[in-house]
Amino acid sequence: MTPSPASPAPTAPSVAAPAAAAPALPVQPPQGCPFDPPAEFARLRTEAPLSKISLPDGTEAWLATRYADIRAILGDTRFSSDTTRPGYPLSGMTGGATTEHRGFIRMDPPEHTRLRRMVTREFMVKRVEAMRPEIQRLTDELCDAMEQRAGQEVDLVEALALPVPSLVISLLLGVPYDDHEVFQRLTGTLLSRTVGHEERESARAELRAYLHQLVSAKEAAPGDDILGRLITEQQVPGEITHDDVVAFAGLLLVAGHETTANMIGLSALTLMRDRETADRLRAEPQLIRGAVEELLRFHSIIRNGPRRVATEDIEIAGQLIRAGEGVVAAVPSANRDPEVFADPDALDVCRPNAQHHVAFGYGIHQCLGQALARVELQVVIATLLRRFPQMRPAVPVDEIPFRSDMAIYGCHTLPVTW
Amino acid sequence: MNITLDADKCCAAGQCVLVAPEVFDQRDEDGIVVLLDAAPPADQHDAVREAAAICPAAVIQVHE
Numbered sequence A: 001m002t003p004s005p006a007s008p009a010p011t012a013p014s015v016a017a018p019a020a021a022a023p024a025l026p027v028q029p030p031q032g033c034p035f036d037p038p039a040e041f042a043r044l045r046t047e048a049p050l051s052k053i054s055l056p057d058g059t060e061a062w063l064a065t066r067y068a069d070i071r072a073i074l075g076d077t078r079f080s081s082d083t084t085r086p087g088y089p090l091s092g093m094t095g096g097a098t099t100e101h102r103g104f105i106r107m108d109p110p111e112h113t114r115l116r117r118m119v120t121r122e123f124m125v126k127r128v129e130a131m132r133p134e135i136q137r138l139t140d141e142l143c144d145a146m147e148q149r150a151g152q153e154v155d156l157v158e159a160l161a162l163p164v165p166s167l168v169i170s171l172l173l174g175v176p177y178d179d180h181e182v183f184q185r186l187t188g189t190l191l192s193r194t195v196g197h198e199e200r201e202s203a204r205a206e207l208r209a210y211l212h213q214l215v216s217a218k219e220a221a222p223g224d225d226i227l228g229r230l231i232t233e234q235q236v237p238g239e240i241t242h243d244d245v246v247a248f249a250g251l252l253l254v255a256g257h258e259t260t261a262n263m264i265g266l267s268a269l270t271l272m273r274d275r276e277t278a279d280r281l282r283a284e285p286q287l288i289r290g291a292v293e294e295l296l297r298f299h300s301i302i303r304n305g306p307r308r309v310a311t312e313d314i315e316i317a318g319q320l321i322r323a324g325e326g327v328v329a330a331v332p333s334a335n336r337d338p339e340v341f342a343d344p345d346a347l348d349v350c351r352p353n354a355q356h357h358v359a360f361g362y363g364i365h366q367c368l369g370q371a372l373a374r375v376e377l378q379v380v381i382a383t384l385l386r387r388f389p390q391m392r393p394a395v396p397v398d399e400i401p402f403r404s405d406m407a408i409y410g411c412h413t414l415p416v417t418w
Numbered sequence B: 001m002n003i004t005l006d007a008d009k010c011c012a013a014g015q016c017v018l019v020a021p022e023v024f025d026q027r028d029e030d031g032i033v034v035l036l037d038a039a040p041p042a043d044q045h046d047a048v049r050e051a052a053a054i055c056p057a058a059v060i061q062v063h064e
Helices: A040-047 A067-074 A111-116 A125-130 A132-147 A156-161 A163-173 A177-190 A197-220 A226-235 A242-273 A275-283 A285-299 A370-387 B015-019 B042-054
Strands: A050-054 A060-064 A307-310 A314-316 A319-321 A326-329 A415-417 B002-005 B024-026 B033-035 B060-063
Touching: A060 A067, A067 A314, A067 A326, A125 A132, A125 A370, A125 B015, A132 A156, A132 A163, A132 A370, A156 A163, A156 A242, A156 A370, A163 A177, A163 A226, A163 A242, A163 A370, A177 A197, A177 A242, A197 A226, A197 A242, A226 A242, A242 A275, A242 A285, A242 A370, A275 A285, A275 A370, A285 A370, A370 B015, B002 B033, B015 B024, B015 B042, B042 B060
Parallel strands: A060 A326
Antiparallel strands: A050 A060, A307 A326, A314 A319, B002 B060, B024 B033
């Protein structure tokens, strides 16, 4: 797998002595600061912006922690996303750790470009903006149901944060919403860092069987939805296979669920604890777009990548990364880099360059569904602020189960009351 | 200000449309960037520079 240790380049920053095993990827937030990335990142950015980490199988990869370096790596296609390439740092990856039936996010151009462009129009800004009223309607219905439970303890994840993106992506893909419990359970298992190999493989097989059945049903009766269009416009003329449609379905379902749901939960909790900002957003609702960018930067929920493998020797910030070596990009560290974001640990909903964040990644693999995620977050957060101004956590914050065990950070549950 | 695009590299993230909708659009068939105004007026310049800075595929070149 990953050759190591590499011969240090003349300008290499000091890294751990070759005899000592490299540390693991930092994942725990500082004690009492659940919204902050692991404190180790701040030291690494200054002292060793490209350092070696050990992956669970004992192989090593580079960990990039500075904004400029992470943009340089993710923006350079000589750093490959192809999980089948020798040296790709697969160990410790969760949902996408398979090399079989991989979706286009695990591929390089030209295949990546060809497949991604089959679905880009579905998520373009004007298409997503046209869905805003429907997203608002779904959100209002869920809020109506919550209002009936005033004075009780409600899990905001279950009542709102998860159903909104789940309903929206089900609608877009043409998946029966009644199936949501199946794929929520399975994607939860797949994205966990702590489930065992057997449980994960069994969940992967079950999800695959479910998706296979779903796509077969769609082939028999393709509807006016993303899967239906992929079948009639791409699969029928022979551009892609049944298995490719299954891979699209799996990728879009998983990506469309957990990410936005966790951003909703964390954002709602942050604003319950920051009354001044919440009041300001209520008084000036036009600030919501910038606020969502800042919340994306601040929370940076992707905690296990993105990952790449170098296809040739490449120097990044004076450090030579050799062909065949893996790289893990620490998105939460980039988004708190003081070289780019002034006072980076502060939440500032009027931060002028908030949208420079790399919460959606960077380069040609940057999140396909980002316009949709933005509209969902804008609608849900603005609606919560307006309709539930008195909402507060129902338990002390240190009793909220945060997801440092998952590839996507957030709250497992978020008990609230009002 | 004069803008050129390398649309072959575009990954249809749509950030330019969010930042400078009077200058950039996405084509209906695949979301790839379309330039609406290659020489936009001064009041658009900041937005265009921002779009170029955040474009994930470095598609937008601004000549000033």
